[in-house]
Amino acid sequence: MPSITLSDAHKFLDLNSFKELPDTHAWTLQLDDGSGSCDGADPDAVPIIDLSDGGAKELIGHACKTWGVFQVINHDVPKFLLDEMELAGKGLFSLPMHQKLKAARGADGVSGYGVARISSFFPKLMWSEGFTIAGSPADHARQLWPHDHHKFCDTVEEYQKAMKKLAGRVMWLILGSLGVSEDDVKWASPKKDGFQGGCAALQLNSYPACPDPDRAMGLAAHTDSTILTILHQSNTKGLQVLREGGKRWTTVPPQPGALVVHVGDLMHILSNGLYPSVLHRAVVNRTRHRFSVAYLYGPPSNVKISPLSKLVDHYHPPLYRSITWTEYLGTKAKHFDKALTSVRLCAPRTGFVDTNDHNSVRVG
Ligand SMILES: C=C1C[C@]23C[C@@]1(O)CC[C@H]2[C@@]12CCC[C@@](C)(C(=O)O1)[C@H]2[C@@H]3C(=O)O
Ligand SMILES: O=C(O)CCC(=O)C(=O)O
Ligand SMILES: [Fe+2]
Secondary structure (H helix, E strand, O other), X not given: OOOOOHHHHHHHHOHHHOOOOOHHHOOOOOOOOOOOOOOOOOOOOOOEEEOXXXXXXXXXXXXXXXXXXXXEEOOOOOHHHHHHHHHHHHHHXXXXXXXXXXXXXXXXXXXXXXXXXXXXXXXXXXXXEEXXXXXXXXXHHHHHOOXXXXXXXXXXXXXXXXXXXXXXXXXXXXXXXXXXXXXXXXXXXXXXXXXXXXXXXXXXXXXXXXXXXXXOOOEEEEOOOOOEEEEEEOOOOOEEXXXXXXXXXXXXXXXXXOEEEEEOHHHHHHOOOOOOOOEEEXXXXXXXXXXEEEEEEEOOOOOOEOOOHHHOEOOEOOOEOOEOHHHHHHHHHHHHHHHHHHOEOOOOOOOOOOOOOOOOOOOO
């Protein structure tokens, strides 16, 4: 897909103006593959983990190994904050197009309004619009609401703060499940003086109702380039994950107050391939508008990420070379789904399951 100029962008982003699916957005994929089924009682459902449960670390470890994704409840992020963030995001996307384009993401920029960043890797456009916030939301918010940007900024900042705390907590539960302690990962230690926590971006996603949802794609299949991502989805289903080694897409049903955690590519590297980063996508709906907020959590930008030394020995050589988050985001922007392979050090041994090679046959 040739990159879209800013002046053309509104034609593709004003999705509410289409009475039928335009050819630019018509995908040839079969979308009805297992998307409708899973609720909480299904053994094949994405695990829901109660963070107040004493066994949470072990449950998380199992979910990371087998799914690369889980939902958390009792996470201490107040429901009113999730609701407020959702309202603030919906308010942003309901602004007139000419207003939203004032905050358009620049060609090489990270923050701002626009089509899905991964659009350039696909022949068709996605049925969604997005708004990325890296750091402070103030500059773009001022462009969107010249007379009153404070409410939006306050909500975003409070949300970022709550997510940062939760992301640190969940990261440590995941690392703990790998037998790794704070002394093993100094940059992530909450004890260390001056530790500011990881870096992060907030991605607001809007998926308007679509006249032909079976031929449209909200957000194409991808893994996140993060340590982990915390996703809040509105009460309309649409998120689907591909279980490690699986062939069917599984819907992650929205559950009031629950948050979805995705294992990202950097956690896959840290775990030396033990925990897969989950392949996921968002599908769309004929009658309902869907909204999601992803908190994309990574390490401080100057930290080199490599397989944790505790997980490496003669029998388990490091599978990936070391790389900073900034470098990895550059690699992802260039190679997309080949990014992990491009930082891989050695080919999988015979009988070894590469948890992130979705084409490989699972053994054992
Ligand atoms: C920190 C980041 C991860 C992300 C690229 C970004 O710089 C900001 C947006 C993120 C996002 C959200 C939607 C899916 C995704 C693949 C994309 O295109 O933009 C992710 C990026 C990523 O994880 O690589
Ligand atoms: O909207 C969703 O459910 C998925 C969003 C997502 O994958 C992302 O923002 O990275
Ligand atoms: Fe994602």
